[in-house]
Amino acid sequence: MPVLEVKNIKKSFGKLEVLKGIGFELQKGEVLAIIGSSGSGKSTLLRVLNFLEKADGGSIAVNGETLYDANIINKNKDGDLRKKRLHFGLVFQSFHLFPQYNTLQNVSLALNLLSKEKVREMLRQDKRPFMTRLFALPKTYKLYRDMLKKEMTANREKAIKIIERVGLSDKIDCYPFQLSGGQQQRVAIARALALEPDILCFDEPTSALDPELTGEVLKVIKDLKNYNSTMIVVTHEMEFAKDVADRVIFMCDGKIEETGTPEEVFGNPKSERTKQFITRF
């Protein structure tokens, strides 16, 4: 069963039809590179997958569970939407780190918030009579604190491990403004990884970086492949796409113009438009 099944995604902004029916599948551990010229709808596709935009048509399923289907009117409650979002991670072109938090805090914030909710939810499950619960309040509070503390410690350790993986152990206490662009993007990758998404999406992760800094970020992404992460990378780095991707999609005008292995798409493109695009690089 594929990890991700995207069918016939359509999206318009007003009269402008940006996605005209996009469909593909991803297997576990597969890396998909999406290339295409500016305005072809690559970012919009990633935003639809991450539920930052609502598709007008089509469906999205992860591990066989349909998360979105335009034909089924689903009144997505805020809570549902959040759970669905957790299947995906998104790394933005311009990082969007939280400036008031240091590296460790950036990476562990979402984990800690989830832990807090989890522990609270457990307490809410307490169905004993009101008076019993009232008298047990001090005990419950202590329980809450202990559980939360345990979770937070675990989160911290997890965050530290992930930060190590992106090679920033020595920057763990630094605030984003103290980091180079490449380092900031690596923190952003760690932040997304912390939630262990089923599919991690990158929207031109190196486009905002000086050329000499792109290497360190691409290396981290390449390394994720060894951890069997399923990834979608929108990129203009053709060498990287060739090197790392298992499959390449060339998007043009909101449609998939061509798809195949890197060898097929780069070595022997069938479509005239793909040929034109590739020779430009």
Place this chain on the structure above:
Amino acid sequence: MDFSQVTYQLLEGFGTTVLLFVLTLVLALPLGLLVAFGSMSKFKPLRWLTRTVVWIIRGTPLMLQVIVVFYVPGLLFGVNLGTRMTAVLVAFVINYACYFSEIYRGGIESISKGQYEAGQVLGMTKSQIFFKIVLFQVIKRITAPISNEVITLVKDTSLARVIAVGELILASQDIVATYGIIYPLFYSGVFYLLFCGLLTIMFNFIEKKLAYYH
């Protein structure tokens, strides 16, 4: 009238000044946030209503507003607002809430969409995003403009004098008129200076605390 008597009388006036200052802040700072949310509301009528009110309040003198709040309810509707102090307080709170609301709005709108989206993608709720990500950045950005307004408020309290609320200026003016001595006027100025000085030090401290990141 000797110096200690003058000091005592001025301190009494200063008490009223400080009371007006503190109550205005305590009420206007949260009210301003509500007004700010109103002026950013997706519900158009509410947004336009709020923005019109803010425009009127910011476009007319505070002195006029004090006089209007003091006289109009009584003359038109026979409602008594209670004491003069209440009338001044109502006018001040409305006025300052409107000024604060614009500062809040500017602060909130200056936070990039990317911060919200980063929070959303990490599965945070709207309130988590507001309280854990946005609010702190907003506070940092608005400290300087808020401190300006707060220091202006110290001096604006003297407008209460127009409807004969016994604040610092009125107290010193009384002494000058009754005893023919000039120095209480300058003396009262010292009160304002010290008060503002203290606030400046306080705000500098807060700004320094928040300056650990850019």
